[in-house]
Amino acid sequence: MDRRNFLLTPPIMALGTLAVPSLSLAAPLAIHSNTQLLPRTGKQKGPRIVICGGGWGGMTSARYLRELIPNADVILLEKNPTFWSGPMSNKWLVDIVSTDFVNHDMIHPANKYGYTLVNTEVIGFDRDKKRVQTAQGSVDYDYLILSGGIRNAYDAWFGNDLYAAEYTRKHFPNAYIPNAEMFALKNKLNAFKGGTIVMTLPPPPHRCPPSPYERACLMAWHIKKNNIPGKIIILDPKPKIGPIGEGYKAAFEELYPDIITHVPNAVVKEVDPFNKHIKTAAGDFDFDDAVLMPPHQASDMVWYADLIGKDASGKPTGWADMHPRLFTANTDDNVYIVGDSMGFISDQFGHYPKSGHVAHAVAKIVAQNIYERTSGKEVKAVLPDNLCYMMVNGDPQEEISVKFEYELDATGKVLQTQIDMDVRSADLVQEDFNWIKSRFNDFL
Template identity: 65%
Template sequence: MHAHQQDQTIGGRTVINRRNFIAASAAAGTIAALTTPALAAPSAITANTVLRQRGSKPRIVIAGGGWGGLTAARYLRESAPDAEIIVLERNPVFWSCPMSNKWLVDIVPTDFIMHDLYKPAKKYGYEIIQTEVTAIERDAKRVRTSHGTLDYDYLIIAGGIRNAYDAWFGDDEEAISFTRKNFPSAYIPSAEHLSLKQKVQNFEGGTLVMTLPPPPHRCPPSPYERACIIAHHFKTKKIPAKILILDPKPRVMPINGGFTMAFEELYPDIIEHVPNAGVKELDPFNKRISTAAGDFDFDDAILMPPHQACDMVWYAALIAHKPEVGPGGWADIDPLMLHAKSDDSVYVIGDCMGAISPQFGHYPKSAHVANFMGRIVATYIGQRIAEKEVTPLLPDNLCYMMVNGEPKEAISVLFEYELTGEGVVHQTQIDIDVRTEDQYEEDFRWINRTFKDFLV
């Protein structure tokens, strides 16, 4: 389907094609796993408790143990074998947003998307500490956590997104708390997924509203896929339900991607898509919502607010600002080197990354891109530690989304990128495959292959 692409020389620097990069990564030798000690809590933890004393080796701290962070840790052991690599993650286990929509209706079991964090750390030879990052002091190259402080030479922020409920409610903490508890968005690995699963499986009928976050937003879990999977569950269980998708966009994206046909052909009596329905006012207590496309009442809801970069990007004061509108909500990064524009010792990868290109804006905030960025940044840091020239690398993006449960069918979307002669990243190709059973099977091949790359 795609012609082989050669490496490019742009501005005197070689730009390695993504397929050549993948092949080189796969051929790299295996590094012996190093056993790392578990976190021993100090007898009295204070704000100045030192988590790990510094040694003579370069120290790379990774804030966030998700798709991007764990991938970076795994590949840093190869690209920087003499470095000390420490991952900070607040969750006790790895929870995958990809496949989580299928988990809502028991298409996949819990142990398919939940994994042990210590196993890959032991296998690849990095240390993982379960703790909460509370501050980032870039001037001192120090991360503060709920267990103490940690100095770094390089910092990788890979914390994903935050739900920007303040865009709806301002500083009304009561409304935010009530919405989070009763109408969970389940976009961040947490107990919200269990709450949403219980909501879906206990739903007895009526109108279920889904507000979609405006772009750019995390995907997966794809909100359209979520609507289709839940609609299939309602259809199979003969639950008299209507799913009302309140979409801030003017049309279903991607255009001709199969979702519109799925809505119309598979779930015409269940799913109603309302375009241009950005939220204007929300009353969660009385189950009423006002949008640019009209006002709606609901029996239950999945209220997905706008997304922004994770709190750690804000702690580090790395949010891009637009003078005409204020904070942009995403990290201000170099689009090729992926470090902060204001601090080349701090890299930002995954969903919290800022805009990359004037042509398409952001890379898709997908697990596939996060995994790719983890490999790219690991390569960059390894080159810098070895005092070599840093060679720009580009990702691609691949997403699968299930739309039908019987037969099990999915669609896929592939994006590719290249550098122009001016050194600007351009999106060069979009491939969209209509729903087939083969795409559903490819989805599982993709995730099993990727899990083996960094997790199991």
């Protein structure tokens, strides 16, 4: 079966007619594989660039493509009605920032920067015809950007047992894909009266590597502040936290010694959400409530486009097969991958951190590269950096931070050249808010 085409014929929508006294309204046309959502008019002289996914990467690339290529027809496809930021969402869980701080209108930036926003779900691709299939019809493109984030790979735990996967998502949401699960998790935290919360961490690479530890700290702060008799057990598949481990270890031991227990090498072997039991390589654990994060993989759209990489044995890596410097798909240089779906980059460090900062930086680079291609200029390989701030205490507010820098060696390979870390400090809080506001101002 051709994976590029297997989703190109969605079920016909069942649309009835509406009868009104003295007025007859015809039913909308049924959507099928030949329905064109945005047919070209012939008046457009520039390239058509379709962006799938309206998160940090998608909205940033849309803004800069319109700025760099004014005659381009830039179309952003996003199924969610509003933009919801992953960065700062942990602070939102414990009411340090408001909903309006992380949840934003998408129509205003589309109108401001001049790109077309369509709220629809991407359900397939025909790359030979350069066509995206959506729930509302197909859209042709000259260049395609996939910026759909991640998928929760519950199948790694449950195989084909969709009921167990949906039960887990519904009862123990991890809220790593905006935005409905975030409200569910916040409501659960506010209703928590005590007991043991287990938090499973995905194996690397996963979305925003330090954020689960930040979430644990802020949930622990909520428990501590409200005198709730609760504990949090972090089941970490890694042997240690990573570059920022000392900062988090100090927070666990100094701020929440009676609340947080960090268990390393806790690779998940079996999850029983019905009986609230987890088996890991570090032992078995029962829980009263949980934040169950399965392994992360590239978003569904990268799978639909048949652009997932393979390892030496031929098995899917779960992430995009892409050029490590130019961000194009290795099998189709008219397709770019931006943000968390990006695949293997370097033998030294593996993947870029799957963070909002990296998504924003790569989106600007990709916009510049498409401009260079369409204007006949040399395409220059530019690398991002990464910067993450993590709040570990709510009163007084204190944060830690980490910054990574990258460069090309003499052979053209991408290397991580510097890691800067800051210990827990109140001064970093203002830096964090300055950073997020500058990014929001840039694409929102």
